Amino acid sequence: MKIAVCIKRVPDMESRFRISADGKVVEEAGLKFDMSDFDGYAVEVALQITEKLGQGEVVVVSLGPDAVQEALRKALSMGAARAIHLKADRAPVDGFAVARALAAELKSGGYDLIMFGKHAMDTMSGVVGPMTAELLGLPNVSAVSKLDVVQGRATARRELEGAAEIVEFPLPAVVSIDEGIARPRYPSLKGIMAAKKKPLESKPAQLEAPRLEVTKTELPPDRQGGRIIGEGAAAVPELVRLLQTEAKVL
Amino acid sequence: MQDFYNVDSLLSEEEIAVRDSVRRFVDDNVLPIIGECYVEGRFPKEIVPGLADLGVFGANLPEEYGCAGLNNVAYGLIMQELERGDSGVRSFASVQGALVMYPIFAFGSEEQKRHYLPKMASGEIIGCFGLTEPDFGSNPAGMITMAREQSDGSWIINGAKMWITNGSTAHAAIVWAKTNDDKDQRSIRGFIVPTNSKGFRAKDQKGKLSLRASDTSELVLEDVHVPKDALLPKSGGLKSPLMCLTQARYGISWGALGAAIACFEEASSYAKTRIMFDRPIGGFQLQQLRLAEMLTEIVKGQLLCVQLGRLKDRGEFTPQQVSLAKRNNVHIATDIAREARRLLGANGILAEYSAMRHMANLESVYTYEGTHDVHTLVLGQAVTGLNAFGA
Numbered sequence: 001m002k003i004a005v006c007i008k009r010v011p012d013m014e015s016r017f018r019i020s021a022d023g024k025v026v027e028e029a030g031l032k033f034d035m036s037d038f039d040g041y042a043v044e045v046a047l048q049i050t051e052k053l054g055q056g057e058v059v060v061v062s063l064g065p066d067a068v069q070e071a072l073r074k075a076l077s078m079g080a081a082r083a084i085h086l087k088a089d090r091a092p093v094d095g096f097a098v099a100r101a102l103a104a105e106l107k108s109g110g111y112d113l114i115m116f117g118k119h120a121m122d123t124m125s126g127v128v129g130p131m132t133a134e135l136l137g138l139p140n141v142s143a144v145s146k147l148d149v150v151q152g153r154a155t156a157r158r159e160l161e162g163a164a165e166i167v168e169f170p171l172p173a174v175v176s177i178d179e180g181i182a183r184p185r186y187p188s189l190k191g192i193m194a195a196k197k198k199p200l201e202s203k204p205a206q207l208e209a210p211r212l213e214v215t216k217t218e219l220p221p222d223r224q225g226g227r228i229i230g231e232g233a234a235a236v237p238e239l240v241r242l243l244q245t246e247a248k249v250l
Numbered sequence: 251m252q253d254f255y256n257v258d259s260l261l262s263e264e265e266i267a268v269r270d271s272v273r274r275f276v277d278d279n280v281l282p283i284i285g286e287c288y289v290e291g292r293f294p295k296e297i298v299p300g301l302a303d304l305g306v307f308g309a310n311l312p313e314e315y316g317c318a319g320l321n322n323v324a325y326g327l328i329m330q331e332l333e334r335g336d337s338g339v340r341s342f343a344s345v346q347g348a349l350v351m352y353p354i355f356a357f358g359s360e361e362q363k364r365h366y367l368p369k370m371a372s373g374e375i376i377g378c379f380g381l382t383e384p385d386f387g388s389n390p391a392g393m394i395t396m397a398r399e400q401s402d403g404s405w406i407i408n409g410a411k412m413w414i415t416n417g418s419t420a421h422a423a424i425v426w427a428k429t430n431d432d433k434d435q436r437s438i439r440g441f442i443v444p445t446n447s448k449g450f451r452a453k454d455q456k457g458k459l460s461l462r463a464s465d466t467s468e469l470v471l472e473d474v475h476v477p478k479d480a481l482l483p484k485s486g487g488l489k490s491p492l493m494c495l496t497q498a499r500y501g502i503s504w505g506a507l508g509a510a511i512a513c514f515e516e517a518s519s520y521a522k523t524r525i526m527f528d529r530p531i532g533g534f535q536l537q538q539l540r541l542a543e544m545l546t547e548i549v550k551g552q553l554l555c556v557q558l559g560r561l562k563d564r565g566e567f568t569p570q571q572v573s574l575a576k577r578n579n580v581h582i583a584t585d586i587a588r589e590a591r592r593l594l595g596a597n598g599i600l601a602e603y604s605a606m607r608h609m610a611n612l613e614s615v616y617t618y619e620g621t622h623d624v625h626t627l628v629l630g631q632a633v634t635g636l637n638a639f640g641a
Contacts, residue, residue: 070263077267187271189305189318189328192264 001056001149003046003113004106005080006132007039008091009064009071010122017219024214026122035071038117040184042177046115047079047185049149057081061105063098063205064091076195077187083198086205093123094210099131101205107136113154116176118143126176133174141167143178251515254545257552261323268309268320269327273334275304280335285601287463293338293419294463302373306332306343308351315355316368323559326504330555333505334512337611338464340505345415346370348498350377350424353440357482357490362442366422378420378445380411380469381491387413388624390426391435391488395471397427403478407441407471413618417452417467420445424482425471426491440485441476449474460614496569499619500562503575506583506615507551509608513583513590514544516604520594531593540589547582554578570632577625584612 011017011031018027035043043060050056060075062068063086072083086101106114114136119126126142133140145164146157149171156175158165187195229238243250258266279297287294301307310325311317320328325347333340351370354362369375386392395409407427417423422442429437445452449472458466482490518541521532531537558575561567587609591598598605616622627638 073263074267077271186275186300186304187267188303189268189271189309189320189324190313192267192271193313193319195267196264 001050001053001113002059002109002111003049003056003115004059004061004109004111005039005042005046005075005115006061006063006102006128007043007071007075008036008117008120008122009033009062009068010036010120013121019217019219023216025217033067033070035074036117036121038119038121038177038179039071040117041179041181042115042117043075043078043080044182044184045147045177046113048182049113049147053149059084059109059111061086061102063088063101065089066202069200069202072200073195074187076198076200077191078185079191081198083200085200085202087202088205088207092207092210092212093214094212095123095125095127096131096212097207097210099128099135101207102128102132103135104206106132112152112171113149114138114172114174116174118176118178129174129176136174139169139173140175141169141173142176144175145178145181147175147177147181251511251518251548255549255553257549257556260556261327265321265324265327268324269331272304272306272328272331275300276331276335276339280332280339284336284339284463285604285607288336288338288607289462289601291458291462293342293465295419297339298342298373298376301343302371305371306347307371307373308347308355308367310347311351311355311367311371315363316371317351318371321559322500322562323556326501326555326559329501329505330508330511333508335508336463336607337505337509337615338461340501340508341415341461341464344498344501344505345379346377348501349379349494350422352497353379353424353482353485353490353494354442356493357440357485358442359479359483361479362482366442375421376416376419377422377424378414378416378467378469379491379494380414380417380423380425381495382411382413384410384412384468388621390491393426393428393438395425395427396431397429397439397441399430405441405476405478405480407443407474407476409471411469411471413455414452414467414469415461416465417469418454418465420452423450423469424494425469435488436486438486438488438490440482440490441480442482443471443474443476443480447474447476460610462610492569495619496572499572499576500558500567502615502619503551503558503572503579504555506576506579506612507548507555509612509615510544510548510551510579510583510586513587513605513608514541514548517541517544517590517593520597520603524595537593540593544586544589547586551575551579551582570628573620573625573628573632576620577622577629580612580615581622584609584616587612 015031020027046058058080059082060072060080061084062072069085116129130140141156143158144156145159148155152171156167229235305318306328309318309320310322313319329340332343354366381390383393397405397407422444425441425443429439451470452467455466521537522530524531554575590605591609631637
């Protein structure tokens, strides 16, 4: 069982964000970065599958600047066997460009399963997994909350609003992983030391010109303080009016 | 907390990864329960398997004995993160690693190392360290615990040890004793004593107002008979246990910073959100002075520790340098914890916040592993060449 897990390095979402001088992107200086949460779940699930089967290899792949190697090392310290770094100045906003580059790398790898997080914590597009599946001509199951692999086939559970869906599909396939499936393990201290010695291959990403451009990034408006419009039943008409006209929630 | 001096730039990628992994473990597994454990006076035994899986026990000892083989800076960062949780949790790991596994590694036979170290790294065997006696704390050379060699090479040990962290939890005790009725400190040897040996008793010390989330015991050894191979063959003289203490104190210098960081983080976040006189109390100069002092001392302490760790990794550090770091960092941590508690006002006395727990814990840390005063004299002697100890 050979599993590839595609991971992305994203800013810590607890950070205080600033917008760059050109108003287009988030200023990266001073931010802390880590592997995107859902990608961490995907790495954990992949490790559990190979551990359960008692065989197999987990390969982690990330696209971006040299700094993404930190996230790859983390996955290696959790137990992945090797890492592939697809080098680019930065990860393009255009998910299709990323998917093309990943598909080019993954197509000849002989993977039984290619895993993604449901979406990256920063861009939240959730398109790279499905697009990669399409480019590779493989079945795709998104937002998987449980995954079982038995002899060339897999069963996945997907949480829907008030219901669940069970999907069965043949391998090789591409899945993207939802939260709640597994808590990522703590990289053990031995794992961290071992990760230094595991192979990490770095090569240029095959990136085409992006077809999307971010023209503006904005922070949410500062939260306004609440205001008291009156007391008791007398205040209700004014409250309703404001909820309709100002807050526009009614 | 904010890395104000970019101390992280002095650390390697692995050292940061080690710290962050232990930090996450402490955030998830220690912080949610530790206040309650403290109030109940209970060591959270349930976290031991997790700590062992992470590999924190004896993490700076070699891989061939089942340990993580980390350098001393990474080891120090582990201690920092554990004590950010609680001094009792860090004490547990310090004792297991620096006071039990280290002497077996340094003074033990190859068989002892192969038998004990992997099981201690995995938490299967918990250890404690018996040096201090009821009447011999700062003056361990005066100990009266005695081991007498029998004709078949086995030993019979008699004595009492006090203030023994993990004493009631431990499966094995490293007991230091004088040998064969020789009262000179040079006769001191170390023994690995199984705590289920006949005549060995461990009694919890009750009524502690500090390190409440830690087991502290009195050990009584009454004609405890141990085989020949219980002796740590390469131990000899008071120097041997003091070498262990140097290891542990090194970890304490880092650990105390962890407690200080926890208090600083709590105080600074409280100062920014607690409203009094219609504005955050962090806007008042008196609180800013507190926070500025805390930040300054933590940064200084971090730089002290990183350099000490680098010296230790190069095999160049001295016990006197460790005394300086332990003395300084625990001292500033006690001040920071107390000032944090004060900044928190009435809330600061609650177990829901961590400042007063750390404040009370640090009084023990200030006192154990060489009291603050004794380290002062060590430094005084280093400066003047004159020994101010004893008579």
